[in-house]
Amino acid sequence: MMVDYLALWRAMLIIGVFSYALWKESPYFRFCEHAFLGSALGYTLVITIKTINTTAVFPLVSEAKIIYVIPIILGIVLFLRYSNSTKWISRWPIALIIGVGTALGMRGVLYAYIISQVKATATASFMTDNALTNFNNIISVLTTILVLLFFTFTVLKGEKEGSLMFQLRKISRLMIMLTLGAFFGSITMARLTLIAGQIKELLIAFGLLTS
Amino acid sequence: MEVRSKESSGFWEKLENIDHRILYWILIVAIAIPYLRPLGIPVPVTEPVQDFYNTLDALPPGSTMILEISSGPSAYGEIGPSSEAVMEYLTKIYPEHHGGDRLRFVILSVSEQGPLMYNAYAKPKFDETGWQYGVDYAYFGFISGLETAVARLAEDIPSLLPSDYLGNDIDDLKAMDGIHSYKDIAAVMVWDSMGATEWYVKHWASKGVKVGNVCVAVSLPAYTMYYKNKDMYGFIGSSRGGAEFEYLIGKPGDAVATTDTLSLSHLWVIILIITGNIGLLVEKYFSHSKR
Numbered sequence: 001m002m003v004d005y006l007a008l009w010r011a012m013l014i015i016g017v018f019s020y021a022l023w024k025e026s027p028y029f030r031f032c033e034h035a036f037l038g039s040a041l042g043y044t045l046v047i048t049i050k051t052i053n054t055t056a057v058f059p060l061v062s063e064a065k066i067i068y069v070i071p072i073i074l075g076i077v078l079f080l081r082y083s084n085s086t087k088w089i090s091r092w093p094i095a096l097i098i099g100v101g102t103a104l105g106m107r108g109v110l111y112a113y114i115i116s117q118v119k120a121t122a123t124a125s126f127m128t129d130n131a132l133t134n135f136n137n138i139i140s141v142l143t144t145i146l147v148l149l150f151f152t153f154t155v156l157k158g159e160k161e162g163s164l165m166f167q168l169r170k171i172s173r174l175m176i177m178l179t180l181g182a183f184f185g186s187i188t189m190a191r192l193t194l195i196a197g198q199i200k201e202l203l204i205a206f207g208l209l210t211s
Numbered sequence: 212m213e214v215r216s217k218e219s220s221g222f223w224e225k226l227e228n229i230d231h232r233i234l235y236w237i238l239i240v241a242i243a244i245p246y247l248r249p250l251g252i253p254v255p256v257t258e259p260v261q262d263f264y265n266t267l268d269a270l271p272p273g274s275t276m277i278l279e280i281s282s283g284p285s286a287y288g289e290i291g292p293s294s295e296a297v298m299e300y301l302t303k304i305y306p307e308h309h310g311g312d313r314l315r316f317v318i319l320s321v322s323e324q325g326p327l328m329y330n331a332y333a334k335p336k337f338d339e340t341g342w343q344y345g346v347d348y349a350y351f352g353f354i355s356g357l358e359t360a361v362a363r364l365a366e367d368i369p370s371l372l373p374s375d376y377l378g379n380d381i382d383d384l385k386a387m388d389g390i391h392s393y394k395d396i397a398a399v400m401v402w403d404s405m406g407a408t409e410w411y412v413k414h415w416a417s418k419g420v421k422v423g424n425v426c427v428a429v430s431l432p433a434y435t436m437y438y439k440n441k442d443m444y445g446f447i448g449s450s451r452g453g454a455e456f457e458y459l460i461g462k463p464g465d466a467v468a469t470t471d472t473l474s475l476s477h478l479w480v481i482i483l484i485i486t487g488n489i490g491l492l493v494e495k496y497f498s499h500s501k502r
Contacts, residue, residue: 021235047323051355099238104362108413112442120440140439183432188427188480189473192242193450195474197288199242200465209246 004205011205014198143179193209223490234483241479245471248292252474254467258284259438260455263423263445266398268305274397275390278365279281279407280333283324286404286427291332292465294402294451298336310409315386316348317396319372321360322405323353326376345379349386352376365418367392375403398444400424408434408443416442425452 016032052075060068075095081090121144124137149165150172159165204207270276280289306313318333320326329350342348351372354360363371368390374380381387389395399415401408401424408424416422416437421444426434428449437443447456449472453466 018239022232022239044323047326047353051353055355079457089410100359104359105413108358108362108410108417111417112409112437114412116440116442117436131384179432183429186428186431189451189477192473192476192480193289193428193469194285195238195288196242196450196469196476197291199239199472200246200469202290203243 007201007205011202014202018198143175146175150176223364223493226486227490227494238476238479241475242472247382248296248470249468250471250474252471254458254470256455256459257444257452259435259445260447260452260459261445262438263447264300264456264459266421266423266444267300267400268308270397271316272309273315275315275317275386275395276398277396278316278318278333279399279401279403279411280318280320280325280328281322281407282328282402282404282427283322284327285324285327287331288469289427289449290328290402290404290425292469293447294328295336295457296453296457296460296462296464296466297400297425297447298332299462300456302336302340302342304460313342313347314397316385317351317368317372317390318348319351319364320353320356321357321407321410324400326352326403345375345383346385349375349381349384357407358410358413358442361407362414365414365420368392368395394420396420398423401426403427403430406430408437412437412442446474 002121013032016028019026020029059065078090078093080086115122121141124141126134126137128134146168150169318329337348360371369381372381375384393415398421399411401411403424403426408426411422423444423446425447431448434446436442439444447453450466450469456469457463457466
């Protein structure tokens with residue numbers, strides 16, 4: 001029978017990481033943790049250097065595209081923040097990065113976060129053939145209105161307990177809690193799936209399961 | 212009455228102070244059991260997964276898709292099985308449905324970990340099914356720039372992708388013939404664990420290109436919103452979505468097995484939540500009655 005040494009090595013690392021929760025912090029756990037961080041950082045460093053080479057250095061050197069001097073200089077300038085006397089210069093490339101990023105982000109934000117959302121809410125149909133869809137659409141529109149109401153502080157300022165607005169805000173809070181609960185449920189599912197993937201690796205490594 | 216209240220609160224107190232390691236061990240066992248003895252819990256296909264499948268199947272053969280691989284090994288457990296199922300469909304089942312004709316793929320990664328997933332899931336499947344590199348698909352590796360890159364890609368593909376990850380010029384790749392901007396792309400599919408889908412929705416869906424994804428569970432609420440708005444044609448959420456897709460293509464596999472483990476482990480989590488809440492209420496009740 002051939003031994004899959006790579007799978008065994010993986011299994012040892014997985015057990016090491018799990019040992020923190022299942023047993024206690026130990027030098028073995030620390031080793032696995034550092035091995036993980038080291039390999040991830042090493043990989044990222046190599047990819048970053050390769051990217052700088054292919055996107056900036058190569059076009060500058062081989063294709064004589066002088067314009068690429070500018071991003072290279074701006075990139076180097078970022079490192080000036082490690083000295084107090086030159087720190088201020090590094091703010092220029094950061095300002096450029098944030099400026100371009102924000103401008104670009106804003107262009108899409110209007111569509112994705114505002115126009116599209118408003119359109120979908122306003123045109124939601126309650127009369128489709130699917131009863132569940134109708135119900136979902138009603139919930140969606142109601143939640144939108146109620147949550148907007150919840151965050152409209154100025155209009156509701158001074159509302160008395162027992163008034164209609166006060167009661168509506170109570171329902172709004174419930175809606176927000178339900179939404180956050182759904183987020184929490186998704187996160188739980190994500191984390192459990194991650195553990196499941198690793199348990200499967202362990203079962204395969206120890207020959208209890210075929211891949 | 213006082214004696215009984217002491218006993219009751221003592222029980223809940225003990226339960227509250229139970230060693231967390233015992234709970235984790237039970238969780239591990241709950242996850243492992245279904246792998247060794249599958250439960251076969253039925254998985255009904257949800258709308259987003261059905262629409263994902265229908266949209267891909269309706270694409271005319273020869274259309275070009277962008278396959279954005281922006282997930283890494285940390286999402287392997289969630290996205291891995293679904294990605295495998297999607298590749299199985301794209302390389303084998305789609306051609307079967309369309310008289311042997313294929314789709315074309317432009318593949319890239321805005322995450323530096325994407326190339327790892329490409330090598331783990333996409334490339335082996337292309338090789339196994341005899342797809343020709345450069346003709347049926349082209350891979351451009353990691354593209355830096357995050358959202359800026361995605362926005363630029365929509366406007367001018369050749370300027371952002373002048374050569375593939377092997378260094379071949381874009382003009383030498385048949386798969387890139389006639390591909391200049393979003394107008395030449397039939398649909399986008401993102402394997403997503405970092406939120407890149409949102410950038411594609413902003414800069415591609417807003418121009419009318421269909422966007423879909425294979426994503427981690429934590430992003431599901433956000434993508435459901437885009438799906439409802441019809442900015443996304445569908446999505447496969449985590450291994451549960453993958454299980455649905457596996458059933459759709461008639462090949463139950465890893466995702467179905469993982470879904471069984473999720474069901475049992477969730478049951479354990481639910482038991483803990485309920486027990487914790489009962490404990491809290493009991494504690495509140497007794498502390499109140501003491502006063």
